[in-house]
Amino acid sequence: MERLAGLISTNYNNKKFGKLISHRPIAAIPFGSRYRMIDFPLSNMVNSGITNVGIITPHLYRSIMDHLGSGKDFGLSRKNGGLFILPGTTYGYDLGIGKFSIRDCYGNLQFFDRIKADRLVLSTCSKIYNIDFRDVDEYHIQKEANITFVYQKNATGDAGDIVFDFNEKGKLKSIRRLKKKEKNVCLYLDGTVIEKNVFVKILDWYKDNSYIDVMDAIAENLDRFSIATYEFTGFARAISSIEDYINVSLELLDDKVMRELFTGDRLIHTKIHDAPPVKYFETAKVKNALVGTGSLIKGQIENSIIFRDVIIEEGAKIKNSVIMQRCKIGKKAVIENCICEKSVVIDDGEVHKGTEKKPAVITND
Amino acid sequence: MQKKECIAMLLAGGQGSRLKALTKRIAKPAVSFGGKYRIIDFALSNCVNSDINTVGILTQYKPYLLNSYIGNGEGWDLDGLNGQVSLLPPYYTEEGGSWYNGTADAIYKNIDFIDEMNPEYVLILSGDHLYKMDYNDMLKYHKKTGADLTVSVINVTLEEASRFGIMSVDSDLRITKFTEKPKKPDSTLASMGIYIFTWSVLRKALIEDSSDEKSEHDFGKNIIPNLLGEGKKLLAYEFKGYWKDIGTIDSYYEATMDLLKDNPHIDIFQKDQKVFSNSNISPPHFVGNSGKVERSLICNGCIIDGTVINSILSSNVIVEKGAEVRDSILLPNTKVRKGAKVVRAITGEGSEITEKAKLGSSAKNAEIVLIGDNEVYK
Numbered sequence: 163m164e165r166l167a168g169l170i171s172t173n174y175n176n177k178k179f180g181k182l183i184s185h186r187p188i189a190a191i192p193f194g195s196r197y198r199m200i201d202f203p204l205s206n207m208v209n210s211g212i213t214n215v216g217i218i219t220p221h222l223y224r225s226i227m228d229h230l231g232s233g234k235d236f237g238l239s240r241k242n243g244g245l246f247i248l249p250g251t252t253y254g255y256d257l258g259i260g261k262f263s264i265r266d267c268y269g270n271l272q273f274f275d276r277i278k279a280d281r282l283v284l285s286t287c288s289k290i291y292n293i294d295f296r297d298v299d300e301y302h303i304q305k306e307a308n309i310t311f312v313y314q315k316n317a318t319g320d321a322g323d324i325v326f327d328f329n330e331k332g333k334l335k336s337i338r339r340l341k342k343k344e345k346n347v348c349l350y351l352d353g354t355v356i357e358k359n360v361f362v363k364i365l366d367w368y369k370d371n372s373y374i375d376v377m378d379a380i381a382e383n384l385d386r387f388s389i390a391t392y393e394f395t396g397f398a399r400a401i402s403s404i405e406d407y408i409n410v411s412l413e414l415l416d417d418k419v420m421r422e423l424f425t426g427d428r429l430i431h432t433k434i435h436d437a438p439p440v441k442y443f444e445t446a447k448v449k450n451a452l453v454g455t456g457s458l459i460k461g462q463i464e465n466s467i468i469f470r471d472v473i474i475e476e477g478a479k480i481k482n483s484v485i486m487q488r489c490k491i492g493k494k495a496v497i498e499n500c501i502c503e504k505s506v507v508i509d510d511g512e513v514h515k516g517t518e519k520k521p522a523v524i525t526n527d
Numbered sequence: 528m529q530k531k532e533c534i535a536m537l538l539a540g541g542q543g544s545r546l547k548a549l550t551k552r553i554a555k556p557a558v559s560f561g562g563k564y565r566i567i568d569f570a571l572s573n574c575v576n577s578d579i580n581t582v583g584i585l586t587q588y589k590p591y592l593l594n595s596y597i598g599n600g601e602g603w604d605l606d607g608l609n610g611q612v613s614l615l616p617p618y619y620t621e622e623g624g625s626w627y628n629g630t631a632d633a634i635y636k637n638i639d640f641i642d643e644m645n646p647e648y649v650l651i652l653s654g655d656h657l658y659k660m661d662y663n664d665m666l667k668y669h670k671k672t673g674a675d676l677t678v679s680v681i682n683v684t685l686e687e688a689s690r691f692g693i694m695s696v697d698s699d700l701r702i703t704k705f706t707e708k709p710k711k712p713d714s715t716l717a718s719m720g721i722y723i724f725t726w727s728v729l730r731k732a733l734i735e736d737s738s739d740e741k742s743e744h745d746f747g748k749n750i751i752p753n754l755l756g757e758g759k760k761l762l763a764y765e766f767k768g769y770w771k772d773i774g775t776i777d778s779y780y781e782a783t784m785d786l787l788k789d790n791p792h793i794d795i796f797q798k799d800q801k802v803f804s805n806s807n808i809s810p811p812h813f814v815g816n817s818g819k820v821e822r823s824l825i826c827n828g829c830i831i832d833g834t835v836i837n838s839i840l841s842s843n844v845i846v847e848k849g850a851e852v853r854d855s856i857l858l859p860n861t862k863v864r865k866g867a868k869v870v871r872a873i874t875g876e877g878s879e880i881t882e883k884a885k886l887g888s889s890a891k892n893a894e895i896v897l898i899g900d901n902e903v904y905k
Contacts (some may be wrong), residue, residue, distance in 0.1 A: 194810075439826040450816050
């Protein structure tokens, strides 16, 4: 019996990502030298032994489909279960508030009927962490809960993020959405274990008012469920804006963070490209960097994230930046505090500088 | 399945004993090369890039890693509806069991497999050669000339010639004489061990050879001279590119280090003749605050906090703080601990150089030092 099935929503957006989402949902934003945001929740699921995963797609889903394919690279190309594409029906849902609309789930009700699972693991693509959901599931069973939320203490959340308030006895008092950035909150990590029948019941209650978010629906009915909260103590970050994006990207350069996220037993999976190794030339200088495969490096890199198939010419200097796949940085160009979108070409000698507070996003448009 | 015009039979059973510790655990075609590749990737990728989508791989010597690496062939797109990879080990029959005794015997024992595929032509390849070649050009040549057998040849120096199968040809490149490893070579056209046979001709030759008790069941020693004796049409096909039989540790080292040059013989970055491999899942490589990398190839999963100069680091290699790696080839999962020094060395898969240990010497003409898979060097 397959006890757990996964459900990932990618049908949401947030204008605070600016140009990074002009052609793609948040879920498809490249992250961490070779991944996309969706790789983290999806890997968390397959690494927890989940073999049934439904993906709720957004309106612009080309990049998601291109990335996931049949699910082969995630071990989800299977006869029994596997990857299910669940077309989202909510359009223009980009207020940065809801991430998991009832309407999208209800529109795919058959998925929940058909999969053999007692419980669902829900996730979005906006939180970066590496978790074994089996631990959460065990806790869920032990607590005899209907719903178990994963959260982190002393975390930072942005507008639209969900936080939990507890009473003195440690009991969940309320679920609320942040209106602006707040530190030291008990941040919901967008990870939930929920009994399938409870989830379907909620969908049914709200089917006529279906633009509401699943979390808001639960918050409205807190007393009707037995809710448990699971504290995640590892590295976890919310990414809700361009600033978050570059800050968390550069946090990956912390040795401890890098090892925890990437080198344990639970590896993050992604679409395999089969590029050659990175070639460093005589003139290359590199310090504190994550570098994806297939890149040719002749210039200098410091404190930066370099994606696959990037070319950095002689004398170029890259600092505190994220350079996405297939970018070409010309000779003696200077890039500081920038995000270079995919396939951007920086001519010889060009200088681009953002600031730590306000990184510059360089695109081809 | 649709009828195949040409299928490939890839000989991958060789031990490669001259590669010493590198082939102690695995067959030569499975030896790691160029960071993320294994030697067999080059022949397999050539097949894929030449639209040959059915490949039989003949395995014998320590096949486990090779088998698991090839899998169902999906790494090379050889798992499609109309193509496949088949691993073909020796097997037992009602007359008893035996190993593959020679290259021709290996193909003879798989006549059933080839008949099943029912091709017009069979391409015979070695899994341990390093080169990029479009077999389609050779096949076109074979068809155009109406040859029974086409042998791919490369021009070598007279000194090297005695290590190869050497051919004399007439002005139409028709082979007039074939000598395996001649003491006094009278030509410099060397066989690359790449043959295209018209299947009906090869099939007959293999059956005849199998009952010849004196035969060594070898293509170079028996099959080709026999066909030549029968007056069959044997043609040479001259290959102008780079080709290397990685036979010894020195040639392995040389061929690998060549990748670091600005214009290497084998271009792994070339997009139209891509080298495919069965990629493992590893994170991007990480160069830490105290790390330094110069003139090197670095694979996914490496963590570098020390100094790496003029070296090749395969997947998941760790170079700790204060460690130094120079002019070396570190195979997958090598760990170089704090303050250790590795110079002009090849370290086997999963090996470890302990803290402050010194491996290899930078002295000129010093021999390349080799430590085997999973070895710990103190």
